[in-house]
Amino acid sequence: MKRNTFMQLMAFSAVTSLFLTNAVMAEAPDKARIMADACQTCHGPNGVGSGKIPELKGLEKSDITESLLGFRSGDEKSTIMGRYVKALSDDEINMLAEYFAGLDK
Numbered sequence: 001m002k003r004n005t006f007m008q009l010m011a012f013s014a015v016t017s018l019f020l021t022n023a024v025m026a027e028a029p030d031k032a033r034i035m036a037d038a039c040q041t042c043h044g045p046n047g048v049g050s051g052k053i054p055e056l057k058g059l060e061k062s063d064i065t066e067s068l069l070g071f072r073s074g075d076e077k078s079t080i081m082g083r084y085v086k087a088l089s090d091d092e093i094n095m096l097a098e099y100f101a102g103l104d105k
Contacts (some may be wrong), residue, residue: 032095035088039096042080047100056100064097 040046042053049055056064070076072085072093085093 031092032099034097035092039100046103057103059101061068061097061101062092065093068093068097070074 003058025050036047039056042050043056044053045049047056049057067076068085070079071081072088076082076084088096
């Protein structure tokens with residue numbers, strides 16, 4: 001195989017891989033939505049809240065982030081949230097806060 005043909009084949013393979021990767025990523029479920037689905041157990045569908053469980057839908061991102069960080073550090077008291085949020089990274093906390101802040105009221 002000539003060097004030029006080999007280089008063309010390699011370039012074609014790289015471009016094809018890029019398109020396939022983008023197609024798979026487009027089909028992959030949104031991580032924030034998946035994490036938010038777990039929140040529905042207590043906070044209700046789309047974070048609407050119920051009884052003593054607060055509504056998350058439509059809160060300011062900064063308020064949600066502050067609360068989650070407070071639960072994680074123990075500065076904000078909770079029965080369950082402190083245990084749950086300890087497993088979340090700062091990026092995941094920001095993703096969840098952005099997700100719930102973005103839901104329509």
